[in-house]
Amino acid sequence: MSTSVTVTIDDRQIKARAGEKLLWVALENGIYIPHLCAIKEESRPNASCRLCFVEIEGVDRPVTSCTRPIEEGMVVKTRSLRVDRLVKTAFELILSDHNLKCRECPANRNCVLQAIAKERRIKLRYDRFKPIVREFALDDSPAEFAFDRSRCVLCGKCIRADREEAKIGAIGFARRGINRVVTTFKDLPLAESICTECMLCVDVCPVGALYYKKSQRQKKGNPLDYPGNKSSG
Amino acid sequence: MQLLKDEKEQILACVAEVLKSNSKNREDLIPILQKIQAIIGYLPELAMAKIAEGLHVPAADVYGLATFYNQFRLNPPGKHQVKVCLGTACYMVGGTIVLESFERRMEIREGETSPDRLYSLERVACVGCCTMAPVAVVDEVVEGKVTPTRVDGIMLALNEANNQNAEKQKPEQDGGKA
């Protein structure tokens, strides 16, 4: 039996299993912390989106809550000047590399970026940073879905679905730095790759990068849907 | 890129050979790719697919790895490879000018191979010969204190070597010991 500890998040005392990551403890107790790449089941968090910063008393700088196991007596603030500044910059950086034509996007009104923007009151437009211009060809080769890389935020959830759930291995990360992409072997269109078009990846995509071509079909999972989330819907 | 039939066979034989001498662990992936490239000169798609099969890793992962690391090339290199060092010391004394001079003379950009496959041009982060800056590595030979004029000289020598159609006979950098 695992021991439980008490932590204070935004002045609320919360009991949870020791060692549990702060992000999930907060979310499960209805306290929102922005996040894109976190997957609860992963033992080693990806920690790549850099949106889930919080302040912990006694720690000299904001830390990512997805990587931080809770400890007895931990006092956490999900908002502070420093946290808000980092989250805003990270979010704006992500936007600068994201196709912001929301009205044309199938995930419009069902997009994590929109939810975060609303919650943190950050405008969904290119502001401090100029958009990074590049050409991505739309991959609409699969029968029922398509992949628009101009909307991809590199959270890696589709790759996990492909590997851990579908057990295929059709997609993965390739290249480096600013050119990092989710792609197939040799950059083949999905339909020409070993992809079985099971569409598990489509359901986990938190934005409109992987989407169903027929607009009446909705993603199974609502990216904002987790216990206690009051801002969803 | 279309492969000729014998090229295909050569690649398959090479991969089979390299796979035989390794443990088929995922840990051997990078050493295997290095060996293949050392033999074939680049990583053909066919080789990557076969390696993925042999090691039981997704081909997408082999591709991801090959496109991540600087060392790996997915296309055949030119007959003559020029690497221009852009380490700090070289940059400070005109490394970019050297790179541009090669680009001008080879009529290709950095990272490309000329259409006739005679030349390929790369930039490298540092070859550790900072005291000879600016440095270019021409077919494994380190050239120090390179100027645009020296670039012309190097290109002239390479062109001449090509014209004589002589087989590659560069002095080996690591020649025998005394």
Place this chain on the structure above:
Amino acid sequence: MSATDPRKIYTKLLAESKEKAGSRQDKPQILIGTATCGIAAGALQVRDDFIREIKEKGLEADVIEVGCMGHCYAEPLAVIAKPGFPPICYGHLDEGLVHRLVEDFLVGDDPSYEYALAALERNDVFPIFEDFPRGAYEKKLILENCGFIDALNIDSYLALEGYNALVEALIQEPAWVLEEIKVANLRGRGGAGFPAGLKWEVCLKSGGDEIYVICNADEGDPGAFMDRSILESDPHLVIEGMILCAYAVGAKKGYLYIRAEYPRAVKHVQVAIDQAREKGLLGSSILGTTFSFDLEIFQGAGAFVCGEATALVNSMEGKIGLPESRPPRLAQQGFRGKPTVLNNVKTFAYVPLIMKRGADWFKGIGTPESPGTAVFSLVGKIVNTGLVEVPMGTTLRQLIYDVGGGLPNGREFKAVQIGGPSGGCLPEAELDVPIDFDSLHDAGAIMGSGGLVVMDQDDCMVAVARYFLDFTQHESCGKCTFCRLGTRHMLDILTDITKGKGDRDTLDLLEELAEDVRDGSLCNLGRTAPNPVLTTLKYFHDEYRAHIEEGRCPALSCRDLILYYIDPPRCSKLCNVCVGSCPTEAIFTREDGLKEIDQEKCVKCDNCRKACPPEYSAVVKLSPPVLPSDKERKAK
């Protein structure tokens, strides 16, 4: 612990090696510095010249290749050791000089002192390196043997009592090794300065029967080549250090992670591993004891980020070299998920010396918080380029002016860049900062892995910051938002500034973003990437402003803000050197005989300015890029 006394076997090995070394000393030896840099300067040709000349004269002499002596400014270098004379070092060798040395010194008995740099042993006739001003500051510990022993021959290392530290350790308990390293306060030389002993202890306590020792030789900092030199010149020192570490933490297997761009280092280390194994110094039952440890080389495939510990481990496991969030630390959960000690080449190199001479000896060198020495590769606008080793606590000013000989040709010091892409640029006012982990950090730079680049008035600080950001942006693994996108935007802003675009808000945004990338990135590479920007913004703010407010590059370096101009009063008319030097045929002769540059064709390669004879110096750079004629027109 020992099954048999390791001293027995070692005594035999030592005697053998000394005998071989002794037999060599009967005839002259010529040691040639053929590390990568020496070869680039023509050392292999010099080697062949010596061999040919010696053969022609029918002499008995050994030509031996050694590593880097550190005096790179005088490459190619050789040491001639002739019985009856002190060993003497000669620099700037070429075919003529080789001929002369063989003729006069080997055939005759005239050491040709006029061409000698220094002797290596104290004598009555010629000064040794320590007698020169720099000798007062230099202290060679881990570089001591570099360039003086045959890296490809283990006997060369053994004859100097190499591996003796290992023997001493094997007689004692492993705990003793750990204790000495802890007491010595050896701090990791990879850059951050984390105490090696603590790391080893965590690893030991994490326990298990599978523990790994990895040497990080993925030296990717542009402008740094210390690790390469040590591996090429004295590989056994590092190997012995790794074996000692393995003994202390109970590891059976170790790896040297060497970048593939260092083929010569790979080769030398492989030979060294094979020879050590053959002598029973590596492998199972080392020196007859129950302690077993073996080493293997892993060649890095070229990714700067793999210098980061977790990324390095990922790449060894056949994955993309992406850093992971920590904890867990590698010492708890590293390679194959097992406790792993990962230290830099230099860190391991100190270990045998500390074991041999004691922790107190080590602590007597350097500063209390940063004991020992620091190794730097001095490059850029400095007279004595090369490798130097000085005690921690030496000031930057001493290092640059006394050891490095200052700037060449009366050039004016502007900044020194320390620590590569993770480090910073410090101005004249900061030169009295002592070199140690903490002082450099406080000044905004870092010790880094030891690259030190001196810059003068011709080097633009904005361009330097842009250069490093271009590097980090290019080498970013792309995993986390701040590094992938933040460095890209910083680079874009800096590129704009070098073109004169921007305003005060631009500089504010650059600073804000740099701070956020520093605070928000996943790994240390991202967190330190803004250092070159933050330090130049802090110390050279005016230079940034000149670019955006006046469209002027004070260093006359940013090519969008300068033009090349041939000053008519200075042009000789009769000389055509500039015309011939131009790679794009941009220079033409006017009807009045003066040369002029076609600005449309000019690529600003600087060739004509270098070519123009110094007595004219007619080619000048102008910034802002306005021709005098246009300026006059505007004024009207």
